[in-house]
Amino acid sequence: MKSEQTDFECEIAQLLVSSLNLALDPVSIDPEEPLFREGLGLDSIDMLEIALAISQHYGIQIRSDDPENATIFASLRALAAAIKARRA
Amino acid sequence: MAQAWFEKRERGSGWGMRVARTLVLALGRRTGRALLWPITAYFFCFLREGRIGLRRYYEALEGRRPSLRTVFAHYLTFARTILDRAYLLARHPDAPPYEIRGFEAVRSCLDRGRGAVLLGAHLGSFEAARAAASLRPELKVQVIMNVGVSRKLNETLGALDPGAQDSILALGGAASLLRVKEILAEGGLVGLMGDRALGAEPTYEAEFLGRVARFPLGPLRLAATLQVPVFFFTALYRGAATGACRYELVFEPLCEPPPEAAARVDWMRRLGERYVETLQAYCRAAPDNWFNFYDFWQVQDSGSPRRRTPDDGGDDRVGRARMERSDAPHDVGPRGER
Secondary structure, three states: HHHHOOHHHHHHHHHHHHHHHHOOOHOOOEEEEEOEEOOOEHHHHHHHHHHHHHHHHHHOOOOOOOHHHHHHHOHHHHHEEEEEEHHH | HHHHHHHHHHHHHHHHHHHHHHHHHOOOHHHHHHHHHHHHHHHHHHHHHHHHHHHHHHHHHHHHOOHHHHHHHHHHHHHHHHHHHHHHOOOOOOOOOOOEEHHHHHHHHHOOOOOOOEEEEEEEOOOHHHOOOOOOHHHHHEEEEOOOOOHHHHHHHOOOOOOOHEEEOOOOOOHHHHHHHHHHHHOOOOEOOOOOOOOOOOOOEEEOEEEEEEOHHHHHHHHHHHOEEEEEEEEEEEEEOOOOOEEEEEEEEOOOOOOOOHHHHHHHHHHHHHHHHHHHHHHHHOHHHEEEOOOOOOOOOOOOOOOOOOOOOOHHHHHHHHOOOOOOHHOOOOOOOO
16 A cells, blocks of 8 residues: 655655656655665666755755665655755 | 676686786786786687687677687787786886876866766776876776676675775765765766676667677766766777787767756767767777677577666566656667667
8 A cells, every 4th residue: 555645755756757757657656665676666876866956956965975875765755854854 | 697607707807817916926027927828828718708709809890700819819918908907006117108198188177176987998908097097196087897787796896906996986876876976076087887788787779890789878877967078988008019018098088968957868879879989999999909708799688678677677667667768778879779
């Protein structure tokens, strides 16, 4: 059962779809689904693209030595939560 | 299948490199070079796949089957570059000389505080060049091996490089590409290989020496994302005929960064075309520097053409989403879909 996107997750989903040019309805992304590999199937270059889009839109730099790198990109939900936490 | 072979082969050359390094340090250059003959003879006799690969290469290049002598000399050139790499890494007084061509354009890029991507190939000795470059700070290059390659392979390659470990960036997901971006933002140089497609990597097709070959799409995608100028780079081994060995480090501009996201597909196509054309020109200029010892043109899948698919096969939805993306490989490359 797919869980519902929050408003902010929806905003991030739109950013993902537009920056990666995915042929996908942003609303259809399950916020709990893994973004990489077996989930949405994105790869490390896509991840770099997402990191760049996030820094452009939200002014948040994700550094290579960030200890949370492994979890930030785990899912749409994790990504949205990390952005929210860092903006605050 | 191809991947298993490739890993096996890399272990083999790793062994060769270790032996070569030990020889250099213990016995000196003259002895080291003499010992390359039996070592080369061994690989020449037992690496059948390498011989077949070279035969295909020379057939494509010269339109006729190469003599055994040509193929043996080719193997020997490869062995010599490995030996030279050890001299260079050891900063040995016998280290071969090298000259640099075309670096001005790269330098003007760096002077403006911009980084650049160096798109190389298994042509000449990227490794020897890197060792040479370690002596000159302005040439300091961070190297990532093929984008999308298995981690096992990267670890193997990393372990082979005790002398210059810090300038190799192992590809391992998120952090490594963020690091690439940071290096470029600091005005650094990043080197990638653009010729070998491995495993389930997405590829594009291009005519190479008269026959259609597949090249990895990852390096082009990465370059497009990084938004920096791209240069072709090679370090050719010269003087195999005369025995006076020297290297020629060559830099050649390929493409300025893509103007905008919408233009990326065209940009990648152009970059792919220019890369393959340039690679071809240098193959013709220095035929014995081609170090892909397998049938480069072999189509690795008997069935459907390799298209952009998830690395692990993935589920339906992923496949659809990725397949329909505008930068899918059937939109890129001089030949388009096969």
